Amino acid sequence: MDIPRDKLLEIYERMVTIRKFEDRVHDEYAAGRIPGFVHLYAGEEAVAVGVCAHLSDADNITSTHRGHGHCIAKGVGVNEMMAELYGRATGACKGKGGSMHIADVDRGMLGANGIVGGGVPLACGAALTAQVQGSGAVAVSFFGDGGANEGTFHEGLNLAAIWKLPAIFVVENNRYAQSTNVKYASAGGDIASRAQAYGIPGVAVNGLNLFDVYETMGVAIDRARAGDGPTLLECQTYRFYGHYEGDTQGYRSRAEIEEYRDKHCAIRHFRDRVTEQGLLGDDELDAIDAQVADAVEAAVEFAANSPFPDASEVTTDVYVNYEEAI
Amino acid sequence: MSEERTLTLGLAIREALHQEMERDSTVIIMGEDIVGGAGSDEPGAEDSWGGPMGITRGLVSKFGRNRVRDTPISEAGFIGAAVGAAATGLRPIAALMFIDFFGIPMDQIYNQGAKLRYMFGGKAKVPMVIRALIGAGVNAAAQHSQSLYSIFTHIPGLKVVIPTTPYDAKGLMIAAIRDDDPVFFLEHKTLLGEKGPVPEEPYTVPLGKAEIRHEGSDVTVVAIAKMVSVALSAAEILAAEGVSVEVIDPRTLSPLDGGTILDSVEKTGRLVIVDEDTPRCSLATDIAALAADEAFYSLEAPIKRITAPHTPVPFSPTLENAYIPSQERVVETIREVMSV
Numbered sequence: 001m002d003i004p005r006d007k008l009l010e011i012y013e014r015m016v017t018i019r020k021f022e023d024r025v026h027d028e029y030a031a032g033r034i035p036g037f038v039h040l041y042a043g044e045e046a047v048a049v050g051v052c053a054h055l056s057d058a059d060n061i062t063s064t065h066r067g068h069g070h071c072i073a074k075g076v077g078v079n080e081m082m083a084e085l086y087g088r089a090t091g092a093c094k095g096k097g098g099s100m101h102i103a104d105v106d107r108g109m110l111g112a113n114g115i116v117g118g119g120v121p122l123a124c125g126a127a128l129t130a131q132v133q134g135s136g137a138v139a140v141s142f143f144g145d146g147g148a149n150e151g152t153f154h155e156g157l158n159l160a161a162i163w164k165l166p167a168i169f170v171v172e173n174n175r176y177a178q179s180t181n182v183k184y185a186s187a188g189g190d191i192a193s194r195a196q197a198y199g200i201p202g203v204a205v206n207g208l209n210l211f212d213v214y215e216t217m218g219v220a221i222d223r224a225r226a227g228d229g230p231t232l233l234e235c236q237t238y239r240f241y242g243h244y245e246g247d248t249q250g251y252r253s254r255a256e257i258e259e260y261r262d263k264h265c266a267i268r269h270f271r272d273r274v275t276e277q278g279l280l281g282d283d284e285l286d287a288i289d290a291q292v293a294d295a296v297e298a299a300v301e302f303a304a305n306s307p308f309p310d311a312s313e314v315t316t317d318v319y320v321n322y323e324e325a326i
Numbered sequence: 327m328s329e330e331r332t333l334t335l336g337l338a339i340r341e342a343l344h345q346e347m348e349r350d351s352t353v354i355i356m357g358e359d360i361v362g363g364a365g366s367d368e369p370g371a372e373d374s375w376g377g378p379m380g381i382t383r384g385l386v387s388k389f390g391r392n393r394v395r396d397t398p399i400s401e402a403g404f405i406g407a408a409v410g411a412a413a414t415g416l417r418p419i420a421a422l423m424f425i426d427f428f429g430i431p432m433d434q435i436y437n438q439g440a441k442l443r444y445m446f447g448g449k450a451k452v453p454m455v456i457r458a459l460i461g462a463g464v465n466a467a468a469q470h471s472q473s474l475y476s477i478f479t480h481i482p483g484l485k486v487v488i489p490t491t492p493y494d495a496k497g498l499m500i501a502a503i504r505d506d507d508p509v510f511f512l513e514h515k516t517l518l519g520e521k522g523p524v525p526e527e528p529y530t531v532p533l534g535k536a537e538i539r540h541e542g543s544d545v546t547v548v549a550i551a552k553m554v555s556v557a558l559s560a561a562e563i564l565a566a567e568g569v570s571v572e573v574i575d576p577r578t579l580s581p582l583d584g585g586t587i588l589d590s591v592e593k594t595g596r597l598v599i600v601d602e603d604t605p606r607c608s609l610a611t612d613i614a615a616l617a618a619d620e621a622f623y624s625l626e627a628p629i630k631r632i633t634a635p636h637t638p639v640p641f642s643p644t645l646e647n648a649y650i651p652s653q654e655r656v657v658e659t660i661r662e663v664m665s666v
Contacts, residue, residue, distance in 0.1 A: 060414055094447030101445035110413060111446060115437050121403050122438060125410020125418075132354055132392055132416060139410075152434075155403030162398065317448030318482050320506035323534045324581035 003214065008280055011053055011210060013288050015045040015267050018069045020296045021078055022241070025068070025085060028300065029245045034085050038099045041069030043240035046266035047172050048073035050213025051140060051233075054221045060108040060126035061140045062119030064172075065100050066239070067112025070142055076104040082299035088306035095309045096317065116177075117143055117150025120169065124156050127165035127230075138166040138224045146177030148191045157232065161198040164229035168220045171234040172207065178243045179251035192234035200230050207235025208266045211273070238264065331526060336381045336518035338492040339457075342499035343382065343419070345528045347389050350417065353503060356395040356404055357421025357457075361386045364396040378423055378459055379518050401427055405456065406434035409508075412454040413442055417503060425458040425512060426469045428477070439508045440483030453506045455499075460488070461514040461552055461602060462639045462650050471639035471646075473551065473603035478510045479579045480607070485509040485533060486579040490554045492522040494577055497531030505533060514551045534581035538590070542572035545596040545660055548587055548613055549573060553600040553651060560656035569664055579609055587613060588621050595626035596663045600651055605633040627666035630659050 003011070022042040028034050041048065044066075052061065052073035063070040071081055076092060084091030084102050092102050103111035110126060113119045123141030130137040147153060148171050160167045171191045175182050188194065195202025201223070205212040213235055220231035238260045242249045249257075274280040333341065347353045360382040362375020376383025386394040397404040401422065408418040422428065428435065435456070442450045462471040478486045485507055489495035495513075502509040539554055540561050549557035554575045561571035572590050576582055591597050597617050601610035610631040617629055632651045640646055 060410075062410070092447070093445060093449070096447045097445040103442075103446040103449070105413070105446065105450045110410070110450075111442065113438075115433055118406075118433060118438055121406020121434055122410035122413070124403065125407035125412070126414045128354075128407055128411045129414040129416050132411075133352075152402050152406065155398075155400035156406070158398060159400055159403045159407060163395070317444050319485075320443070320451050320453075322485075322507070322581050324584065 005279065007053060008274055009284070009288070011049055012270060012274070012280070012285060013292060014049045014073050015210070015270065016289060016292045017078065017295065018042070018045045018048065018072045019267055020292050021072060021081070021299070022068060024296050024300060026241060026245065033304070035087055036098050038085070038245045039066040039243065040239070040241040040245065041066050043260065043266070044069060044172055044174060044207065044237045046210040046213050046270070047170065047207045047235040047237055048142070050210045051168070051170055051217045053214055054217055055108065055138070055140065057106065057108050058135065058137045059139065060110050060123065060137070061142060062110045062123040062126070063112045063142050064119065064144060064147065065112060065114055065116070066144070067102055068099070070112070071102055071104065071109055074109045075107050076109055078295055078299040079302040082303040083306050086303040086306070087308060088303055089309040090302070090306040094313065096313070117147040117152040119143060120147070120152045120156035123167055124160050124165055127160065127167035128163070130166050131163070136225060138168060138221055140168045140170055142170045142172060144177060145171060145173040145175065145182040145186060145191060147171070148194065149185060157195070157198045157200070157230070160230040161200050164227060166224035166227070167230040168217065168224055169230060169232045171232065173234055173236050174239045176243065176251065181251070190234060192232055195232035200232060202232040202234070204234040204236060207237035208264045208269065210266060210270045331524060332521045333492050333524040334518065335489065335492045335495045335513070335520045335522070336379050338496040338524045339499050339513065340381050340384070341524070342496045342503070343385060344388065346500055346503045347385065347393065349528070352415060353417045353419065354393040354395070354411070355382065355385060355419040355421065356397050356408065358397055358399055358423055360421050361391070361394055361396045377421055382421070401430040402434055405431035406438060408454050408456070409434055409439040409442070409452060412439070412452045412508070413450050417453045419455045419457060419503065422456055422458040424470050425460045425474050426472050428458070428474065435484070436481050440481050444483060451506045452508045455502045455509050455511050457511045457513065459515050460512045461516060462646055463516040463552065465641060465643055465646060467641040468638040475510070475512055475579055476603055476608045476612070479609060479612070483508065484580060486512065487533060488512045488514070488551045488577065488579065490517060490551060490575050490577070492520065492524045494531050494537070496524050497529050498533070498577065500528055501530040501533055504530065509533070512551070516552055531577070533578045534583055535578070536574050536576045536583035536586040538572060538586065539575050540571065540573040542570035542594065544570040544594055545598060545663060546572045546574060546587070546590040546594045547598045547600060547656070547660070549575060549600040550579070550609055551602060553602055556651065556653050556656055557600050560653050560660065563657055564660055569660065571660060584616050584620070588617065591617050591621040592624040595624055597625070598630045598632065598656070598659055598663060600632045600656055602634055602650060604636050605631060606636055608633060627663040630663055632656060632659055
């Protein structure tokens with residue numbers, strides 16, 4: 001598999017951006033500068049980036065409560081993302097959505113989603129638009145191992161299969177739905193095998209390996225764009241932080257977390273491979289690290305220096321048009 | 327004279343669907359058995375169902391299965407797909423069949439469709455219509471007879487439309503399809519066969535504008551859906567007793583034309599609300615509160631709400647008749663407020 005050099009650089013830049021963004025959000029949250037609930041994506045970078053590296057702004061994705069990684073992978077800017085987490089008027093959603101509803105429809109990012117499995121039918125709808133209009137676009141729904149136990153998962157897969165929608169369903173199996181282990185909550189072996197019930201391809205890959213995700217997604221997206229219908233892609237991955245910021249994580253051992261951080265870091269794996277194969281050099285990768293660190297620092301400054309929304313904003317953006325005479 | 331042509335309310339809706347699908351290629355329609363016969367090899371299977379009451383029959387032969395789609399029985403799946411399609415450039419119409427089924431796709435309706443625009447800071451729109459049958463009166467029992475419109479009226483981001491005449495049905499459906507927000511278009515089962523004049527050419531009836539169905543000066547009756555006809559017959563009876571009843575049909579519950587209601591109450595000094603839905607947290611209660619807040623000093627008698635009881639809809643005809651607000655109850659209640 002040949003990934004063009006420019007694409008390799010972009011992939012690395014996006015993965016590092018996610019990691020540094022999330023590490024910084026972890027610190028900012030702990031310092032009390034970010035309100036609300038926050039779920040961090042660090043550790044799972046190879047999934048979002050390996051999938052979205054195939055997509056353009058015309059392709060849509062739906063995301064989850066753990067949505068920052070999907071935003072960055074899809075090209076949403078870190079300034080408006082950080083400002084949104086800070087609840088500022090300059091945020092991606094003008095401060096009305098926050099972490100769990102961060103979105104950028106111009107980039108084909110149809111929103112993080114506070115409802116587990118909630119994005120699966122929405123992605124079917126985006127794929128339906130592409131099919132009805134013959135645009136050649138695809139739609140991707142990201143959801144977790146927990147989401148695969150929702151009714152919407154089964155309804156969405158069936159609908160996409162019978163209509164041959166250009167959709168790819170990406171399960172991010174990070175082994176824990178909040179604190180509940182996938183071994184307890186999901187019957188029938190790996191989640192990818194559920195695809196058989198709907199007569200569509202189901203593939204499980206090592207989601208900590210960017211190249212595996214990228215390659216498998218390439219096959220799925222070719223199938224979708226050719227009009228042959230959806231694919232279920234299970235990416236087996238791991239989250240470095242808790243379910244939410246503040247999670248004491250009594251359900252998994254410190255040793256397990258350390259093992260993943262030390263031995264199964266997707267970014268380190270990618271970097272080792274591209275440098276060993278002479279595809280990219282340490283100098284240019286170090287330069288990206290430095291540039292991303294600056295961008296995240298600038299995003300925090302942008303957010304912290306941005307105004308909060310005016311209170312009058314409470315009542316705007318509910319409807320496009322609502323004329324009520326009282 | 328096209329104004330003299332009459333159609334049933336159901337066929338007026340069908341004509342609106344045809345005309346809008348013809349006008350705008352982004353309009354699609356989907357739902358369970360809206361065409362019928364999908365997957366059957368039987369000759370004549372195609373279009374053998376046509377949705378509830380056959381209203382969508384004939385669409386597929388004109389617009390094809392790409393835009394007219396039978397769905398599996400997956401309400402969360404296809405209502406959610408309508409939301410996603412609306413957010414990405416189509417104008418889907420999703421047919422939920424009976425409003426009683428809303429529990430299955432409700433997350434996609436109220437957590438997704440109704441809120442996308444707000445959550446995204448106004449950077450998305452969700453122009454979709456959800457059609458559903460409402461109402462008691464055909465012995466369809468507890469899970470196929472409810473009204474439930476107050477639930478959707480309660481939710482910011484949704485609009486709620488209930489036509490009571492064929493003319494309004496066509497004009498409100500066209501307005502709902504062209505509207506850029508998610509609209510619940512609710513069709514009372516017992517009104518679908520009602521006939522009335524309907525112009526052939528496309529036209530809109532604006533959302534958020536009530537209609538005064540009968541002018542009067544002594545008491546204002548706000549009646550919803552099927553209750554409009556009950557209120558009008560009560561008004562006729564009372565006219566013979568010298569009581570002048572004004573009957574207002576809100577036509578859309580969200581947005582609600584409170585101005586027309588309040589102007590009328592200020593004129594008459596009395597308000598009765600007739601609502602087939604159950605009473606708690608209902609439209610009847612909401613409209614009563616509006617008048618109490620905004621027109622208290624115009625009131626000459628207590629506001630009265632005539633609603634169904636706080637029960638499920640019963641099956642047996644005698645029980646169902648007792649459940650639905652009757653003309654007699656409306657007449658008695660108006661006499662009561664007139665005696666104050």
